[in-house]
Amino acid sequence: MKAQISATETITFIGIAAMFVLLMLSIPKIFKEFFDTVATANAQVVASDMAGLISVSAVAPEDIIIRYQGVLKDINYTIDLHDGNITVQMLKDGKPISEPSENKYAIIGLQKYIENQKKFEVEKVVTNLINTYDFRSFMI
Numbered sequence: 001m002k003a004q005i006s007a008t009e010t011i012t013f014i015g016i017a018a019m020f021v022l023l024m025l026s027i028p029k030i031f032k033e034f035f036d037t038v039a040t041a042n043a044q045v046v047a048s049d050m051a052g053l054i055s056v057s058a059v060a061p062e063d064i065i066i067r068y069q070g071v072l073k074d075i076n077y078t079i080d081l082h083d084g085n086i087t088v089q090m091l092k093d094g095k096p097i098s099e100p101s102e103n104k105y106a107i108i109g110l111q112k113y114i115e116n117q118k119k120f121e122v123e124k125v126v127t128n129l130i131n132t133y134d135f136r137s138f139m140i
Contacts, residue, residue, distance in 0.1 A: 003093065043101040044072070046077055047088040050120065054086070055106035057124040057133065067138065070118040081105075081112040081135055091116050107133055 053066045070077060074098075080087040084107070088099040094116055109131050114120065117137035125132050 002008075043077070043090045043098045044103075046090075047101040047103040050079065050088065050122075051103040051105040054110070054122050054133075054135065055061045057122045058106045058131075060103075061125055061126075063125050065121055065123045067119065067121045069120075076116045076118050077120075078115045079112070079117075079135075081110050083111075084108050099115050110135060112136070115140050 011055060038108045050068060053068055057064050057066055074092055074140075076091045078089045078096075081094050084104055085102055086105055087100045087102050088098050090098040112135045114135070119138050122137060123136075123140050125134075
């Protein structure tokens, strides 16, 4: 007696095989996204990003506003700008979860302390060849 495969079994097998292939293709993307998010959310990376954005605003020839938003939903940052240094500390539920990280930026004299925020912007306004800068948190 020969085995017979019905159409239902064939379709079920093809469906399971297709789902398995899709799952195997999506797992590396999920891990990559997870690790990219973790890598871009730590205090050292945020301090480096902020310092770079502040420095970029300094070389902009005209008025500019640069916005930065943290990538993790439940993580906020405390930012301290003083004497060309930026210090960033990660917070969860208002409590520190990492050691502060420091970096340097190009604008001397920009002093600001912003606590427990996720969204920041640096603004440069040029008036009569005089540059003024502001660093603040913002809401959308």
